[in-house]
Amino acid sequence: LAKTTQPISMDSYEGQEVNITCSHNNIATNDYITWYQQFPSQGPRFIIQGYKTKVTNEVASLFIPADRKSSTLSLPRVSLSDTAVYYCLVVPRAGNNRKLIWGLGTSLAVNP
């Protein structure tokens, strides 16, 4: 399973755009990039998933370059409630292997 690397922490201010980059140099052809968000004392919550180029939903955008060795989660106009830990995971296409491998994540602090 691919290993991911992302910054341990980031600071931002309300209203700013936040970009969190994740490296996954050993990503396989059938792997998808998935991001989860975790608030203190809660379970992780799925944010977004993509394979290549750009994916956007109501919460975030995910940018994936052609070589797929990295990805960037973009949070537009963050608010205080976006303070959380963000995890980047590489997830194999639907099959028998469903085990998620988690790194330390990026702890985002949004300041007023």
Add this chain to the structure above:
Amino acid sequence: NAGVMQNPRHLVRRRGQEARLRCSPMKGHSHVYWYRQLPEEGLKFMVYLQKENIIDESGMPKERFSAEFPKEGPSILRIQQVVRGDSAAYFCASSHSEGPLITYEQYFGPGTRLTVT
């Protein structure tokens, strides 16, 4: 549609006692996963179960830990003879079984915080 439910939310046990953690998956989900999270760390996979079957238990310690997902009722993670090092947050997740999905998105419960004194 209720989300993944876990109980208890907090559990305190003395060393040597048994801990039983329960997880009810989302309606329609027949796949359950257990993860452990230590403070300031990411989640660590423990076990993946389908109804009445353990599919992957590669992350679960061989001794003192067991998991089940019976045909009826919640999934149970059981820790016998707990030690202080078992203190952690234990999260359960569930997912769909089959279907036109790219990957199997996992839905997480609120976790059970186990404290061993």
